[in-house]
Amino acid sequence: xxxxxxxxxxxxxxxxxxxxxxxxxxxxxxxxxxxxxxxxxxxxxxxxxxxxxxxxxxxxxxxxxxxxxxxxxxxxxxxxxxxxxxxxxxxxxxxxxxxxxxxxxxxxxxxxxxxxxxxxxxxxxxxxxxxxxxxxxxxxxxxxxxxxxxxxxxxxxxxxxxxxxxxxxxxxxxxxxxxxxxxxxxxxxxxxxxxxxxxxxxxxxxxxxxxxxxxxxxxxxxxxxxxxxxxxxxxxxxxxxxxxxxxxxxxxxxxxxxxxxxxxxxxxxxxxxxxxxxxxxxxxxxxxxxxxxxxxxxxxxxxxxxxxxxxxxxxxxxxxxxxxxxxxxxxxxxxxxxxxxxxxxxxxxxxxxxxxxxxxxxxxxxxxxxxxxxxxxxxxxxxxxxxxxxxxxxxxxxxxxxxxxxxxxxxxxxxxxxxxxxxxxxxxxx
Amino acid sequence: xxxxxxxxxxxxxxxxxxxxxxxxxxxxxxxxxxxxxxxxxxxxxxxxxxxxxxxxxxxxxxxxxxxxxxxxxxxxxxxxxxxxxxxxxxxxxxxxxxxxxxxxxxx
Numbered sequence: 001x002x003x004x005x006x007x008x009x010x011x012x013x014x015x016x017x018x019x020x021x022x023x024x025x026x027x028x029x030x031x032x033x034x035x036x037x038x039x040x041x042x043x044x045x046x047x048x049x050x051x052x053x054x055x056x057x058x059x060x061x062x063x064x065x066x067x068x069x070x071x072x073x074x075x076x077x078x079x080x081x082x083x084x085x086x087x088x089x090x091x092x093x094x095x096x097x098x099x100x101x102x103x104x105x106x107x108x109x110x111x112x113x114x115x116x117x118x119x120x121x122x123x124x125x126x127x128x129x130x131x132x133x134x135x136x137x138x139x140x141x142x143x144x145x146x147x148x149x150x151x152x153x154x155x156x157x158x159x160x161x162x163x164x165x166x167x168x169x170x171x172x173x174x175x176x177x178x179x180x181x182x183x184x185x186x187x188x189x190x191x192x193x194x195x196x197x198x199x200x201x202x203x204x205x206x207x208x209x210x211x212x213x214x215x216x217x218x219x220x221x222x223x224x225x226x227x228x229x230x231x232x233x234x235x236x237x238x239x240x241x242x243x244x245x246x247x248x249x250x251x252x253x254x255x256x257x258x259x260x261x262x263x264x265x266x267x268x269x270x271x272x273x274x275x276x277x278x279x280x281x282x283x284x285x286x287x288x289x290x291x292x293x294x295x296x297x298x299x300x301x302x303x304x305x306x307x308x309x310x311x312x313x314x315x316x317x318x319x320x321x322x323x324x325x326x327x328x329x330x331x332x333x334x335x336x337x338x339x340x341x342x343x344x345x346x347x348x349x350x351x352x353x354x355x356x357x358x359x360x361x362x363x364x365x366x367x368x369x370x371x372x373x374x375x376x377x378x379x380x381x382x383x384x385x386x387x388x389x390x391x392x393x394x395x396x397x398x399x400x401x402x403x404x405x406x407x408x409x410x411x412x413x414x415x416x417x418x419x420x421x422x423x424x425x426x427x428x429x430x
Numbered sequence: 431x432x433x434x435x436x437x438x439x440x441x442x443x444x445x446x447x448x449x450x451x452x453x454x455x456x457x458x459x460x461x462x463x464x465x466x467x468x469x470x471x472x473x474x475x476x477x478x479x480x481x482x483x484x485x486x487x488x489x490x491x492x493x494x495x496x497x498x499x500x501x502x503x504x505x506x507x508x509x510x511x512x513x514x515x516x517x518x519x520x521x522x523x524x525x526x527x528x529x530x531x532x533x534x535x536x537x
Contacts, residue, residue, distance in 0.1 A: 309479075310479045310482065310483055312450055312453075312479075312483040312487070313479075313482060313483050313486065315446065316446065316483070316486050316487065319442060319443065319446055323442075356475075356478060358475075383482075384482075385478060385479075385481050385482030385485070385497075386478070386481070386497075386500070405481075405482035405483070405485055405486045406482075406485040406486060406493070407485065407486070407488055407490065409486050410443070410486075
């Protein structure tokens with residue numbers, strides 16, 4: 001049975017809410033007002049008199065199968081994540097099933113988008129990316145639980161105080177493997193994947209519809225436009241399947257190509273061409289975020305200063321740094337005095353310093369630089385062919401690490417640069 | 431982001447090593463000339479550089495010979511006696527042979 005999209009379709013008086021203001025539901029929950037409504041039911045602002053807290057009460061209409069609410073309740077109960085609304089309990093009142101949910105205070109993302117549009121303002125690239133990452137993080141937990149949300153859209157994302165992003169309304173949630181369930185068309189047309197519009201969702205691939213929907217959200221955040229939004233569902237299906245995807249670059253020029261390409265991939269008409277699930281997508285988005293900081297206009301590049309009087313060593317060190325940080329800004333100098341002058345002009349992120357310089361002992365250089373109070377802004381690594389134990393200990397006291405010239409230098413230096421420029425790893429925890 | 435095992439990086443390293451290898455004979459010849467002139471301080475600095483760069487570019491035997499030569503020059507206080515010079519000459523012979531072996535890599 002296809003769930004109704006409106007009260008009229010559900011055969012319900014659209015002007016009468018199911019519960020009345022002031023009504024005491026199940027002897028504990030005092031109805032304060034209506035938060036939202038749809039064809040399947042309503043969500044109320046309520047007060048829990050037993051636990052003295054505000055809650056949200058979700059109730060389905062009498063003609064709606066109780067299974068939907070039970071599925072939603074069980075799905076939420078199985079997931080614990082700050083990005084997923086919490087379910088407190090379920091009950092029945094006047095023969096109607098209801099869910100008691102966390103009352104998330106904040107602004108819905110669709111409201112935020114509307115506000116920005118009304119003011120003629122855009123979301124920043126980093127801002128949009130952070131939102132996508134937060135939603136993908138929540139979705140990854142949903143998908144790991146073997147479920148698909150099936151109604152990802154800005155209206156179902158709440159922005160709560162403290163930067164918390166909460167995915168709401170699991171009313172259409174279904175197990176990913178429920179092929180029969182996924183053949184029932186449900187959701188918000190503009191955000192639905194082509195296969196979801198026709199009920200042709202492959203078994204176990206419903207999560208890829210969530211990926212598609214999040215791609216549409218990303219496009220909307222960055223451009224203010226929902227692609228392929230106009231027309232009846234059949235028309236929308238045809239355009240989503242057949243028409244070339246609009247390019248984000250047609251609307252704004254400051255979006256890194258990596259992000260634009262990823263969103264395009266999320267919105268691929270064929271499910272198999274999209275990132276295969278929210279977990280994969282999450283790491284890809286994080287990777288874009290790590291790279292996008294260095295691509296933003298005005299953002300400082302990773303700056304490395306190499307001071308060594310041997311041009312062969314300067315070349316080798318430059319090569320090793322570029323192996324670990326291709327976008328690094330490198331300055332290569334041959335004397336200690338030149339190195340000190342350079343640092344006075346601009347403090348690098350990393351200074352690679354030969355200890356045996358023609359004009360100045362490298363330890364002297366380190367002492368001068370530390371006397372300049374560079375703070376934590378500059379990591380100094382001394383590169384030496386022969387340092388005595390006393391030299392190494394003195395350098396350690398100056399906060400300088402020592403690497404030895406030799407066959408392991410590249411590996412050690414690449415490791416240092418990688419730690420200074422962290423990259424996402426598939427094994428890292430969320 | 432690439433790492434040390436990335437094929438592109440490996441190719442760049444191989445090219446850098448080959449270029450350095452092609453210059454090794456002239457580097458050792460320069461040290462020979464400094465020793466010939468008894469410019470011990472300059473010779474020590476040149477040997478010191480060769481010690482580090484040869485080891486870094488993967489020419490371990492040459493790097494080891496240069497390291498021993500440098501130690502010898504330091505221990506002789508900048509004025510090596512006949513025995514030290516003879517030892518130094520042996521080391522430079524080894525270095526020359528290694529450099530000649532390394533140079534054909536460019537061809």
